[in-house]
Amino acid sequence: xxxxxxxxxxxxxxxxxxxxxxxxxxxxxxxxxxxxxxxxxxxxxxxxxxxxxxxxxxxxxxxxxxxxxxxxxxxxxxxxxxxxxxxxxxxxxxxxxxxxxxxxxxxxxxxxxxxxxxxxxxxxxxxxxxxxxxxxxxxxxxxxxxxxxxxxxxxxxxxxxxxxxxxxxxxxxxxxxxxxxxxxxxxxxxxxxxxxxxxxxxxxxxxxxxxx
Numbered sequence: 687x688x689x690x691x692x693x694x695x696x697x698x699x700x701x702x703x704x705x706x707x708x709x710x711x712x713x714x715x716x717x718x719x720x721x722x723x724x725x726x727x728x729x730x731x732x733x734x735x736x737x738x739x740x741x742x743x744x745x746x747x748x749x750x751x752x753x754x755x756x757x758x759x760x761x762x763x764x765x766x767x768x769x770x771x772x773x774x775x776x777x778x779x780x781x782x783x784x785x786x787x788x789x790x791x792x793x794x795x796x797x798x799x800x801x802x803x804x805x806x807x808x809x810x811x812x813x814x815x816x817x818x819x820x821x822x823x824x825x826x827x828x829x830x831x832x833x834x835x836x837x838x839x840x841x842x843x844x845x846x847x848x849x850x851x852x853x854x855x856x857x858x859x860x861x862x863x864x865x866x867x868x869x870x871x872x873x874x875x876x877x878x879x880x881x882x883x884x885x886x887x888x889x890x891x892x893x894x895x896x897x898x
Contacts (some may be wrong), residue, residue: 687778688741689838700767707764719746722793726888736888776838776848784834792834796852799888806845806882825870831858857877
């Protein structure tokens, strides 16, 4: 699976138009191998739009970029609604199990998305991946409020990773942070693995974004 992360700094007076133009990406739904897309507004910065799309494999994503993307992008002129855009691709390492069994169900049911972008120290990637699987994933699943998610590695940088989880609500994630996060962090010893981490919380949903 390929996970595409898009972060846009939307102009203050263009938020409604950005959301409206997002609806014009609906033709993507017809591409075989497109799994779905979810979007929301950053809780830390209300003008940051966060959009994630999910593709079965690299070939499907390449078909979209080569045959579909530019036609929609140029037709919408959506670039006029934001001041900057950051795009990254990640390849699935494993899925994060929660209340839902697959990414499509997670996208449909989530009201809140938590992401973490981690830069891992040289030689620590294997330990970081193992810790994510054995410590963090099981700990989040025990909350019974996390719907599931994806753990992926950057296509361009083998020391950069994405953790994306969907939650029933922002309150459900806050409960997890209060009740479980500190103990899991201590057990995982994340400071041994990480050079840096950027966390982002997004309240869903951006109108017009697709849910398959």
